[in-house]
Amino acid sequence: MSGTETKTGIAAVTEAAKAARGLPPVHLWNPAHCGDIDIVIRADGVWMHEGSPIGRAELVRLFSTVLRLDPDGYHLVTPAEKLKITVEDLPFRAVAMTREGEDLVFTTDVGDEVRAGEDHPITVETDPVSGEPAPRVHVRRGLEARIARTVFYDLVELAEERDGRLAVSSGGVWFPLGPVGAGLA
Structure with a gap:
């Protein structure tokens, strides 16, 4: 050519x-x-x-x-x-997480690094039938990464109770993970 x-x-x-x-x-x-x-x-x-x-x-x-x-x-x-x-689900997977100071930094399966905060929120939807959490983090321009189960367990370990919910803080923002006693801990 x-x-x-x-x-x-x-x-x-x-x-x-x-x-x-x-x-x-x-x-x-x-x-x-x-x-x-x-x-x-x-x-x-x-x-x-x-x-x-x-x-x-x-x-x-x-x-x-x-x-x-x-x-x-x-x-x-x-x-x-x-x-x-x-x-089929989300385009990326958050396969690792580290704590840098007060921030949570996720690494995706394609090599992106994302510092959770206002521009990169963590959200957790819960399956209404199974109760299974489906955590994600915003990567860029509407593209999100599914947070791997092991990484989510690490998030739960870092979580604090706030208003009856487990939550983590990053970038000065609190992100709820789910209700206390919902099998997250």
Whole structure:
């Protein structure tokens, strides 16, 4: 392929992410919708392409940097193309957490670091049938990470009781985890 030909599909997404080095301004790009691409982010966080896991962590990281949530769903976006993908739960997993001073810092499965606070809230929804907590943390521009069970247990260990609920503080904000006695401790 010569340097003047336009790349499409996965090649274009990869090219745009490599060129951006970091987080490209996908929120500023408004390309035409080009259709769907057979990429699925499974509920367990595994990225699949055409039914097979994407085995290269570097490629998953590149794709994650051009991921955007629009009103009609998740898309991989380049300056020239917008391709819809499937996300079964949330696009990222918060797989580690550290305490830095008074802040909680989460690391995602694609290498993002997120300092919980006003711009990156922790929320916990509870399944009405099973009572199972479903914690998440905001990563960037509407994209969220499911907090891994082991990381959630670490949060519960740090929690304090406030008004009958367990809560953690980060970035000067208190985040409720669930009612005291709800099996969280």
